[in-house]
Amino acid sequence: MQIFQGMNIALRALHENKLRTFLTLLGNIVGTMSVIAVVSLIGGIDDYVKEKVAGEGSNVFTIERFNFFEAITDLDAFLEAIARNPRIKLSDVEYMRERIPSASYVAAAASSDAQVSYRDEWVDRISIRGRSEEYPMIEDAPLFLGRHISRLEDQKSVSVAVLGWEVYTRLFPRGDPLGTRIKIGRKHFTVTGVVEDLGTVLGESKNRFVYIPVNTFLKTYGARTSIEIKVKAADITLLDQAVDEATMAMRIRHGLRPMEDDDFAIVTSENLISLWEKISTSIFNALIFIVSIALVVGGVVLMNVMLVSVTERTKEVGLRKALGARKANIIWQFIVESVTLSLIGGIIGILTGFSIAAIISIVSPLPYVVAPWSIAAGLIVTFIIGIVFGTYPASKAANLDPVVALHSE
Amino acid sequence: MLIKVRDVKKIYEVGIQKIEAVAGIDLEIDRNEYVAIMGPSGSGKSTFMNLLGCLDTPSAGDYWLNGKEVSNLSDDELARIRNREIGFVFQTFNLLPRATAAQNVELPLIYGGISADERRDRAAEVLESVGLTDRAKHRPNELSGGQRQRVAIARAMVNRPSIILADEPTGNLDSKTGIEIMSLFDTIHAAGNTIVMVTHEEHIADYAKRVIRLLDGKIEEDIRTD
Numbered sequence: 001m002q003i004f005q006g007m008n009i010a011l012r013a014l015h016e017n018k019l020r021t022f023l024t025l026l027g028n029i030v031g032t033m034s035v036i037a038v039v040s041l042i043g044g045i046d047d048y049v050k051e052k053v054a055g056e057g058s059n060v061f062t063i064e065r066f067n068f069f070e071a072i073t074d075l076d077a078f079l080e081a082i083a084r085n086p087r088i089k090l091s092d093v094e095y096m097r098e099r100i101p102s103a104s105y106v107a108a109a110a111s112s113d114a115q116v117s118y119r120d121e122w123v124d125r126i127s128i129r130g131r132s133e134e135y136p137m138i139e140d141a142p143l144f145l146g147r148h149i150s151r152l153e154d155q156k157s158v159s160v161a162v163l164g165w166e167v168y169t170r171l172f173p174r175g176d177p178l179g180t181r182i183k184i185g186r187k188h189f190t191v192t193g194v195v196e197d198l199g200t201v202l203g204e205s206k207n208r209f210v211y212i213p214v215n216t217f218l219k220t221y222g223a224r225t226s227i228e229i230k231v232k233a234a235d236i237t238l239l240d241q242a243v244d245e246a247t248m249a250m251r252i253r254h255g256l257r258p259m260e261d262d263d264f265a266i267v268t269s270e271n272l273i274s275l276w277e278k279i280s281t282s283i284f285n286a287l288i289f290i291v292s293i294a295l296v297v298g299g300v301v302l303m304n305v306m307l308v309s310v311t312e313r314t315k316e317v318g319l320r321k322a323l324g325a326r327k328a329n330i331i332w333q334f335i336v337e338s339v340t341l342s343l344i345g346g347i348i349g350i351l352t353g354f355s356i357a358a359i360i361s362i363v364s365p366l367p368y369v370v371a372p373w374s375i376a377a378g379l380i381v382t383f384i385i386g387i388v389f390g391t392y393p394a395s396k397a398a399n400l401d402p403v404v405a406l407h408s409e
Numbered sequence: 410m411l412i413k414v415r416d417v418k419k420i421y422e423v424g425i426q427k428i429e430a431v432a433g434i435d436l437e438i439d440r441n442e443y444v445a446i447m448g449p450s451g452s453g454k455s456t457f458m459n460l461l462g463c464l465d466t467p468s469a470g471d472y473w474l475n476g477k478e479v480s481n482l483s484d485d486e487l488a489r490i491r492n493r494e495i496g497f498v499f500q501t502f503n504l505l506p507r508a509t510a511a512q513n514v515e516l517p518l519i520y521g522g523i524s525a526d527e528r529r530d531r532a533a534e535v536l537e538s539v540g541l542t543d544r545a546k547h548r549p550n551e552l553s554g555g556q557r558q559r560v561a562i563a564r565a566m567v568n569r570p571s572i573i574l575a576d577e578p579t580g581n582l583d584s585k586t587g588i589e590i591m592s593l594f595d596t597i598h599a600a601g602n603t604i605v606m607v608t609h610e611e612h613i614a615d616y617a618k619r620v621i622r623l624l625d626g627k628i629e630e631d632i633r634t635d
């Protein structure tokens with residue numbers, strides 16, 4: 001009965017002064033809203049990263065000039081690496097091929113984005129993948145039509161291309177593409193093959209690419225482009241050993257002395273995941289900090305409004321005491337009111353948070369997931385805020401002298 | 410004896426000044442008495458009523474209500490006594506503006522821990538006894554002053570208290586409505602209830618069976634009129 005009464009008073013206050021209530025609850029709304037939005041998006045990206053990395057095959061790693069994730073986790077180290085680390089060249093790939101006994105394949109890879117066209121049809125922002133001939137063994141690229149790029153074609157920098165499914169279906173809605181000349185940017189390429197439909201991962205197509213020989217890629221996009229070395233360990237149990245061998249070989253190749261740091265980066269799927277985890281943890285920490293501030297501010301505002309409410313109802317408190325209300329009754333009444341208000345803020349925040357996450361995932365490729373714990377956390381936290389910041393006004397009301405309170409105006 | 414007061418004082422300290430609002434009162438009131446307390450403004454009538462109503466504790470002296478010493482109880486114990494033993498009627502009615510007449514009347518029962526069903530029955534019963542059955546669902550702003558005071562009297566009666574305390578119950582009413590309220594008090598008294606009432610007006614005091622006059626916090630005169 002008393003719970004409903006308190007909730008009723010809170011709901012009536014909300015109804016009678018929507019703007020004031022909204023402003024009162026802004027802290028709670030912003031707090032829970034940002035938790036929900038960020039948690040949903042991070043959760044989505046989390047799935048995405050794991051799915052994507054797992055898709056590559058966990059016994060594949062890459063040797064790169066620098067690790068772009070470092071730009072987020074350790075900006076200084078990243079900037080230093082940009083200044084210091086030498087380009088990785090095709091000759092490095094040749095060198096490495098001989099020196100990683102635990103690897104079954106070592107391949108060169110370089111990527112860029114371009115428009116791909118055929119007659120009047122075109123597709124924009126297609127990933128152009130320059131590869132040495134080992135790529136079908138390392139990457140997931142089963143053929144639908146034709147054949148893959150040959151070693152000779154790579155050595156001779158022939159302009160041939162293997163199309164991803166989306167490029168194929170968009171440029172050749174009907175008819176056989178094999179042997180046809182398409183354009184990548186302004187350069188002509190002969191189609192030798194088409195890769196099967198690889199589907200989508202969390203809403204993003206995996207079919208928007210074209211493979212070309214890496215030598216051709218470098219001729220087209222400039223020989224000074226840094227490339228990546230993709231290494232496939234012979235077996236998942238040999239991954240660590242292969243990483244060690246690759247590290248040693250790269251250090252010797254670059255003439256590093258024992259005390260010097262690596263001047264290249266090795267990215268395994270495992271450390272991609274752990275890097276992402278580091279990043280998401282630091283986003284979480286920043287979030288918790290911001291949200292705590294929003295919630296404390298929200299709590300203080302709520303407390304103020306409750307104090308005003310107590311003052312406005314001093315006479316009512318006096319009357320209730322005269323009629324037999326004990327301290328606990330009065331405390332209960334005001335706590336229920338402040339918890340109800342606080343929870344309303346939390347619920348509004350949760351709903352807007354999900355809406356924001358949903359809108360972001362509609363207008364961007366970022367996926368989102370609804371984490372039930374984040375809803376529970378939002379409700380529990382706003383519940384606690386209602387209790388914590390409602391206690392002082394409530395006890396102030398409970399300790400009013402009934403005679404004085406009754407005669408207040 | 411329902412009420413027994415021995416040398417009770419209430420002293421207010423304002424700065425260095427001490428005000429003896431109640432300056433030593435001895436008084437006994439029996440069950441089913443009907444007492445009017447009179448006296449000039451500032452003579453301590455309201456202060457004494459607050460002590461009788463357990464809204465306040467005396468600075469000195471003893472007070473037995475219904476055989477129980479109540480001068481040194483904790484706030485919560487006093488709240489319990491107020492809930493069980495005392496029904497207040499105020500000059501300004503003091504109804505909750507957003508609650509209906511019936512909800513206002515139920516309020517003391519809520520703090521008495523009475524079940525919802527019984528609350529509804531008893532509220533309906535006392536509203537009927539003050540002649541307001543057809544106004545049960547009205548809010549105070551939909552009622553006249555006299556009707557509001559009748560709701561307040563119903564609220565004071567609903568817990569079947571030992572004593573009804575009314576501080577200038579007709580002070581905010583015109584004289585005709587005041588007389589209606591006084592005849593309601595007569596009925597309540599006739600039903601066996603004990604009433605203590607503060608008033609300025611002699612013709613209102615005439616309804617009581619005993620008149621106590623205060624002056625400077627002391628009893629100046631105590632006469633039975635029946």
Ligand SMILES: Nc1ncnc2c1ncn2[C@@H]1O[C@H](COP(=O)(O)OP(=O)(O)OP(=O)(O)O)[C@@H](O)[C@H]1O
Pocket residue numbers: 421422423428429430448449450451452453454455456457
């Ligand atoms: N809380 C208080 N602090 C200090 N002095 C007080 C307080 N309450 C009452 N007094 C003083 O005590 C005295 C008695 O006041 P009280 O209100 O009991 O008078 P009253 O007889 O009810 O007067 P009225 O007829 O005007 O209502 C007055 O002098 C008043 O100023």
Ligand SMILES: [Mg+2]
Pocket residue numbers: 454455456
């Ligand atoms: Mg008075």
